[in-house]
Amino acid sequence: MMKRAFAALAVVLVGLVFLHIVGDYAELQALRPLAHYYVTQVPAQLGAPNVVTGILISWRGFDTLGEVAVLFMVAASIGLLLQQGDGRETASPPRRPASELVATGAMVLLPLIFTFGAYVIVNGHLSAGGGFQGGAIVASGVMLMLVANPAARLNTALLGAVESAAGVLYVCLGVLGLALAGGFLDPRFLPKGQFGAFISAGAIPLISALLGVKVGAELSVIIDRFRS
Amino acid sequence: MLELLILVVCAGILLSGVLAVCLNNLMAAMVSSSLASLFAAVSFLLLAAPDVAMAEAAIGCGLSTFVFIYAIRKTGGGGAQ
Numbered sequence: 001m002m003k004r005a006f007a008a009l010a011v012v013l014v015g016l017v018f019l020h021i022v023g024d025y026a027e028l029q030a031l032r033p034l035a036h037y038y039v040t041q042v043p044a045q046l047g048a049p050n051v052v053t054g055i056l057i058s059w060r061g062f063d064t065l066g067e068v069a070v071l072f073m074v075a076a077s078i079g080l081l082l083q084q085g086d087g088r089e090t091a092s093p094p095r096r097p098a099s100e101l102v103a104t105g106a107m108v109l110l111p112l113i114f115t116f117g118a119y120v121i122v123n124g125h126l127s128a129g130g131g132f133q134g135g136a137i138v139a140s141g142v143m144l145m146l147v148a149n150p151a152a153r154l155n156t157a158l159l160g161a162v163e164s165a166a167g168v169l170y171v172c173l174g175v176l177g178l179a180l181a182g183g184f185l186d187p188r189f190l191p192k193g194q195f196g197a198f199i200s201a202g203a204i205p206l207i208s209a210l211l212g213v214k215v216g217a218e219l220s221v222i223i224d225r226f227r228s
Numbered sequence: 229m230l231e232l233l234i235l236v237v238c239a240g241i242l243l244s245g246v247l248a249v250c251l252n253n254l255m256a257a258m259v260s261s262s263l264a265s266l267f268a269a270v271s272f273l274l275l276a277a278p279d280v281a282m283a284e285a286a287i288g289c290g291l292s293t294f295v296f297i298y299a300i301r302k303t304g305g306g307g308a309q
Contacts, residue, residue: 128278136286226298
């Protein structure tokens with residue numbers, strides 16, 4: 001009982017803090033200087049209509065590299081941790097086949113999900129989304145595929161190789177930016193092209209595609225590890 | 229109108245979050261927490277952040293629920309309590 005009262009008190013206190021924040025909120029009439037710089041300079045310098053992806057892949061490119069590295073470490077440690085239970089795999093009961101609803105729904109939805117994921121990945125510099133989001137969408141498609149078809153096996157070795165190659169290429173593009181343009185992961189070593197065209201914005205679409213492949217492969221491997 | 233919609237969605241987040249804590253059946257609680265993620269994704273979309281909404285819908289609502297459901301099934305959970 002004492003514990004409950006304490007928890008309720010903590011919730012009320014946090015609520016008071018949030019009430020304070022909400023009470024002080026006033027809508028900004030103009031962008032802050034940093035945001036204004038980004039909004040004007042991303043289209044001007046990088047030639048990318050999508051400001052968010054432009055920031056994430058160029059100025060915050062090192063952050064993105066760090067995120068991908070964290071994801072890689074997560075996938076590697078999950079593989080390490082879940083490897084030990086493999087000995088009793090034969091003892092697990094045979095998997096029930098998916099219901100007709102799930103199987104048919106997956107057949108209809110899978111092509112749409114994969115197409116949408118690919119669209120989001122390659123149009124990262126033009127419309128909302130980018131490599132990370134697209135990779136997550138592709139991985140959720142893989143998840144649906146595994147749910148609908150429990151007997152399917154993923155080739156995790158191939159996926160691991162693809163993912164490592166994408167990571168190495170990503171760092172190589174970063175080094176190219178260091179050598180040919182302003183700094184590490186600077187996408188401006190390729191021509192800017194026509195604003196808003198599919199092939200434009202320097203190396204941003206390339207980096208976005210590599211990120212998408214890497215994230216999609218990594219998340220798929222994680223899902224498969226949890227399944228088996 | 230938009231404010232009203234955002235308020236409804238936020239109420240949905242709260243409701244499904246409380247349900248996720250209170251439900252005894254682990255599987256139902258997991259579905260409820262996935263619902264909270266879905267409402268959060270909708271609210272991100274309403275607040276004009278479509279890329280965050282995409283990531284939340286795919287990872288928060290899809291992949292993490294999948295991982296938890298497999299974990300619950302492996303550990304013999306469900307209605308165990």
